[in-house]
Amino acid sequence: MSLAAEPGTHKPLDIIESNEQLLATRKAHFPPTAVHYYQKPLHLVRAKGCNVYDEQGREYLDVIGGIVCISAGHNHPKIQQRMLAMIQNDEIQHTTTLYLNRYATRLAEKLAQAAPAGIDKVAFTNSGSEANEVALMAARHATGETTVMSLQHGYHGGTLGTLAHCGHASWRFKAQPVAHTVAALAPNCYRCPFKQEPTTCHLECATHVEETIQTTTHGKLAAFIAEPVMGVGGFITPPEAYFHQVAKIVKKYGAKYISDEVQTGAGRCGEAFLATKSMQIDADIITMAKGFGNGAAAGATLMRDEIAASLSGKFHFNTFAGDPFQAMQALTTMEIIEDEQLIENARAMGEYLIEQLKALQSRHPLIGDVRGRGLLIGVELVKDRITKDYATAETNQLMELTQERGVLIGKGGLFGNVVRIAPALSISRTQCDQLVQALDESLTVIEKSNA
Ligand SMILES: Cc1ncc(COP(=O)(O)O)c(C=O)c1O
Numbered sequence: 001m002s003l004a005a006e007p008g009t010h011k012p013l014d015i016i017e018s019n020e021q022l023l024a025t026r027k028a029h030f031p032p033t034a035v036h037y038y039q040k041p042l043h044l045v046r047a048k049g050c051n052v053y054d055e056q057g058r059e060y061l062d063v064i065g066g067i068v069c070i071s072a073g074h075n076h077p078k079i080q081q082r083m084l085a086m087i088q089n090d091e092i093q094h095t096t097t098l099y100l101n102r103y104a105t106r107l108a109e110k111l112a113q114a115a116p117a118g119i120d121k122v123a124f125t126n127s128g129s130e131a132n133e134v135a136l137m138a139a140r141h142a143t144g145e146t147t148v149m150s151l152q153h154g155y156h157g158g159t160l161g162t163l164a165h166c167g168h169a170s171w172r173f174k175a176q177p178v179a180h181t182v183a184a185l186a187p188n189c190y191r192c193p194f195k196q197e198p199t200t201c202h203l204e205c206a207t208h209v210e211e212t213i214q215t216t217t218h219g220k221l222a223a224f225i226a227e228p229v230m231g232v233g234g235f236i237t238p239p240e241a242y243f244h245q246v247a248k249i250v251k252k253y254g255a256k257y258i259s260d261e262v263q264t265g266a267g268r269c270g271e272a273f274l275a276t277k278s279m280q281i282d283a284d285i286i287t288m289a290k291g292f293g294n295g296a297a298a299g300a301t302l303m304r305d306e307i308a309a310s311l312s313g314k315f316h317f318n319t320f321a322g323d324p325f326q327a328m329q330a331l332t333t334m335e336i337i338e339d340e341q342l343i344e345n346a347r348a349m350g351e352y353l354i355e356q357l358k359a360l361q362s363r364h365p366l367i368g369d370v371r372g373r374g375l376l377i378g379v380e381l382v383k384d385r386i387t388k389d390y391a392t393a394e395t396n397q398l399m400e401l402t403q404e405r406g407v408l409i410g411k412g413g414l415f416g417n418v419v420r421i422a423p424a425l426s427i428s429r430t431q432c433d434q435l436v437q438a439l440d441e442s443l444t445v446i447e448k449s450n451a
Pocket of ligand 1: 067126127128129130132155156157158227231232260261262263289290
């Protein structure tokens with residue numbers, strides 16, 4: 001269904017109309033760090049379910065949802081109705097944790113129910129970066145240690161503290177905070193740093209974590225932080241056993257294990273609301289954002305009671321954290337995920353997509369690897385399957401060609417050669433087919449032009 005024939009009834013204030021003007025004004029006033037997808041940047045103005053619409057009313061299947069932010073679907077009617085009701089009832093537009101608030105409190109209770117046993121305390125934030133800042137601060141405070149270990153190719157946010165644990169040179173700036181950080185090699189089975197095969201390896205990547213602690217720290221860690229699936233890194237999907245072994249190792253050296261579920265949380269992995277729980281990762285702290293608020297600026301740091309207890313006597317305040325509108329949207333998103341069985345759908349559609357994408361891999365030599373969990377799927381493009389040279393230019397071409405075919409994909413990886421697929425958890429089989437067809441046609445065009 002196209003929404004082109006139903007223009008909005010309200011006229012926004014004095015806004016810039018043409019895309020050319022928008023681009024020029026943006027260029028004049030946004031810093032150069034604000035990059036955009038597509039040679040001719042898209043101007044998306046409306047959205048419903050898994051679809052988004054540009055200013056001309058052209059419909060696109062959105063399989064990236066901002067950057068992995070849309071879980072319940074764009075403009076879900078239940079969220080819309082509750083937001084409208086809140087406004088119409090003159091419900092408090094802004095309040096803080098200094099006052100009682102029913103949405104944030106109920107949300108904390110619901111999150112604790114969804115978390116692994118023993119993780120019962122929730123601090124709200126406005127973003128994933130802030131959620132990780134709270135996690136790092138709490139781990140350092142609880143242990144009295146400063147060193148934090150992360151993974152190469154990992155990403156945990158754009159604030160100074162989190163950037164110190166960023167595994168991508170392109171995202172890091174010259175300014176670095178004074179904090180001891182170390183990073184272990186990424187558990188990337190497709191590009192194993194130890195040249196092993198997943199079926200026969202001995203998890204050398206996990207053993208390497210211990211060696212790194214022994215050789216680059218004073219023998220104690222405050223925290224180890226890792227994503228269950230490495231999002232910005234290109235949906236690198238380590239085996240579950242890696243996390244089990246690593247949790248044991250880092251805890252031996254005193255670390256709190258921080259599981260960064262900013263991308264993997266909110267049912268995206270198709271197993272449970274939190275991948276940390278379904279993968280049985282022995283985490284002490286779990287961070288969330290993105291799909292947790294279904295696009296609302298909501299983040300959360302879930303922590304074990306004893307870590308929270310170690311913070312007592314201190315104040316921590318975040319002006320907008322737990323804001324009623326954010327909290328209501330996150331709470332309603334959790335309800336929708338349950339009521340509409342979206343975790344089950346994420347699992348089924350994820351399996352279906354992996355199967356279809358593997359079939360594409362058998363026909364398209366550009367596809368080097370297909371991987372993921374649930375609806376967090378990476379398709380790594382390589383120039384040559386033996387040398388595994390990064391097909392960066394081809395991935396950019398694929399972005400443009402799929403957009404021409406009405407499908408918006410994402411990309412990631414240090415070299416920008418991994419297609420990222422993370423649609424709303426409600427995606428249908430027909431929409432999955434639409435995506436696969438757009439990829440198939442576009443890959444054929446690229447391969448022909450390179451022949
Ligand atoms: C795994 C992970 N952690 C943290 C963040 C930071 O979240 P935010 O951009 O909301 O600050 C991101 C953002 O991409 C992320 O992917």
